[in-house]
Amino acid sequence: MPEADAMQTSQCFQLKGATVSLTALELHFFEPxxxxxxxxxxxxxAPGFFRDIPLVVSLEKYEGPTTELDFFQLIGICRRHNIHVVAVRGGDDDQRRLARNAALALLPATAQREAPAPKTEAEPEPETHPEPVQTPDVALSSSNPAPAAARIVTQPVRSGQQVYAPEGDLIILAPVQAGAEVLAAGNIHVYGPLRGRALAGVHGMADARVFCQSLEAELVSIAGHYKISEDLQEQGWKKAVQLRLKDDLLVATPLDKT
Known part of the structure; x- marks a missing residue:
């Protein structure tokens, strides 16, 4: 086959959708x-957590003047500490223009839920009496969406490995070693020691929880709220616990007291 024909039949790359976990830095003002x-x-x-991580700068709570927002300085400071700024989130047109000039990607602001419209003193709606409609039980059950299947891992998660459950829970029937990372859209269950990093509710599910037989983690995060090992040792260290959010604070509770 001629070389030109071979190049046409084999593509240099393919584009595929991917879901990754990113750390956001909420910038309030910038003074170098x-x-x-x-x-x-x-x-x-947490030196191990920050080494070579991609970082998104969130401007949604930025209160400083735009004239002080020097992305080149911010990127340089982060690079000196092996942190890579890859994008900005939110911001006004001038701030996003500055980010674009610094070769940063632009992400939309976090969607805000609209508040319900206030009730007005309108005339009461006339009462209606709809006729009851009988629905078969089968139809009722089929209308409920099936829960996302949990991902089950039976082998130890070793240092340097990352295991991700993008839609549901993550169940690990083995230890998670130091230097490993486990992530889930829902809950994380570790039937063994948890020594690496565990990030549950990565899409913002604040009700997510982390369960483990022995808490020895480098970092635990739920919906973006995290604690490192030094903080985790204050409660439930090397014990069977569950971790959850309470008033935006990560708390550990022994499993025998739940």
Whole structure:
């Protein structure tokens, strides 16, 4: 086969949809020295977590002047600490123009739920008496969407591995070793020691929980709220616990007290 024909039949690449977990930095104002000092403090708390992570800068709560928003400086500070700024989220037109000039991707602002319209003192609606409609039980059950299937892992999750359940729960019937990462849209169950990083509710499910037979994790996160190992050792360390959000705070409760 001629070389030109072979190049036509074999594509250089393919584009496929992918779901990845990203860390968002909510920027309130930007002052280079204060920014770098705060970043150092965060990295000291969990150095393994921040190394070589992609970062999205969220401008939805930015209150400083746009003239002080120097993305080139911000990117340079992050790169000095092995953090890679890849995009900005939200922001006004001027802020997004500055981000584009710094070769950053632009992500839309987080969707806000519309508040229900206030009730007015309108005339009461006339009462209606619809005739009862009998629906077969089969029709009722088929109208409910089937729950997302859980992903079940039977082998240990070793250092450097990442296991992801993009739609439902993640059930691991083995240990999660230090340096490993497990993520799920729903709950995470670890029937063994949890020594790596566990991120549940990665799409924002605040009711998600993390269950493990022995809490020894480097980091646990639920719907973006996280605690590192130093904080986790204050309650339930090396015990069978469940972790959940309570008033936006991650709390651990022994499984024998639930």
């Amino acid at each position: 020295a204060a920014f770098e000092e705060t970043l150092r403090d965060k990295i000291r708390q």
